[in-house]
Amino acid sequence: MGTNSRDYQVKLNCGQETILLERRGCNGRLDLAARLLKKLDGRVDALGLGGANFNYHLGSRCYPCPAGRYLARQVKETPLVDGSGWKQWVEPRAIDQLAFLPPGSRALVVSVLDRFWLARALQAAGYPVLAGDAAFGLKLPLGFPLSTFMILGYLTMPLLAHLPLGYLYPLGHDQEKSYPHYHHLFARVKIIAGDWHFIRRHLPVSLAGKVVITGGTTPGDRELLRRRGAAWLLATTPVFEGFSPAANAMEAMLVALGAAAPQYPALAGKLGWLPSLYCLQK
Template sequence: MAKRVVSVSLGSSRRDAAAEVELLGERVLLERRGTDGDFQRALCLIQELDGKVDAIGLGGIDLYLFAGGRRYAIRDALRLKEAAKKTPVVDGSGLKHTLERRAVRELASLIDWRKTKVLLPSAVDRFGLAEALDEAGARVLYGDFIFALGLPIPLYSLSFLQKLAFLLLPLFTRLPFSVLYPTGKKQEEVREDWRARYYAWADVVAGDWHYVRRHMPKDMRGKTVITNTTTEEDVAFLRERGVRRLVTTTPRLGGRSFGTNVMEAMLVALAGRELGEADYLRYIDQIGLKPQVLELEGQA
């Protein structure tokens, strides 16, 4: 019998998808179900799925934000996780921390990081990626103040960002999640505004797709985007803006890449238990998960 994994997302239901994969000799059914930003609907759906599926992924919301080895739980997300009493619930943070670090190393043959300027709209959502880029020698603009809070304060020091995170994350994680991150129909909005200059500065834009997309200017010629969850519609959006290359850190299945929460839930379903960092690294090697590179220039 196939394993069943469902991602319950606060994002738009327009992005719903399903796929079947065979991994390590087992069939796994993957499904994404968006609730259009309706927190109560997501809560009820998790309760309904509890005990009926092998693992649940949380999409459009993080359970935890990270900074320098410390983990901060988001209050709203914990309510969703605790709605399931039997089925494990994961948000993709464990896989993000390992898979995206490794992706930076894998891409070193394609991108000379020491000569590359990277815009990371949200580093606390992708702290493993932020650390890996810093270690690789890239010049990184950490855009947490700019993109999450709307404040024109670019940060270029990972250690300074870490100190600010230690100070501010205990407060921010108690706010309604919709204040920090676009949910529901807000994910479909694109607002080209004063933030466009930070895209113009960068050679590479990396991180969460909704943060990357929301303020993307029309002219992205020659740039690379590194993200995880993209549909065929998203690929067309990037091509229209002249993006040279799309790198997804999760594999493309049925014309789209699924989020790290789906992939993490899939691995938990295969293992039959929640996993640690060493487990994720072992599975990444066993399955052969590598960044998927899509050259967009010159394609119809």
């Protein structure tokens, strides 16, 4: 569902297997994405859906995303994933690399509903989480502690899950636009974590000393973080020929290699695909 300006194609040698990984952006058009999924169904080993989750996740509960469910119904044969398996089983391992931070460093998770497992891992490791869903998704300039947000989410998500996807999340060429809002939320934290398009859309002028936890970046994105002063990038997905695939693409590759969700960390580790820490200010 993203912009086609970020498309890429890369061939990867994975032991005895070779994978052709390709990104095809549909510029936010649900109809075009549906036709593309139908066209590829049965012709590829795995499909990864980006920009639309099947469900929003909060604790042990999940709330269906209508756009994601609609697109999932277009596929009958090929395994289709939305990246939630990667987010649940692999991304939380990134937190192990934050031991250099002072205890109690705060973290802004721009959308807990998209990255609940990452938020939970940060909180459990001693980094208090500020949920940015109200600001980044609903355009309300509010941030809530994780525990408070979960209570509010349980009360409101049965209704809010039906909001149009384009209102909640930047799609298509909107992913290339920047509206630097919510400085007060960025200023309160040391760690900024979650979906790159949410982060980039409201990136403040200064990220001096911040740690950014995200995936799906390009060389230009990483240069942008460096220029804004971010100290570290904790990449939740590996970099292949300059491109860092999104979680859905990573999960699709693991599925194409025959892995089930609990096997993701072991296979990702074997292939060198686990999260990595990069110093941006050398």
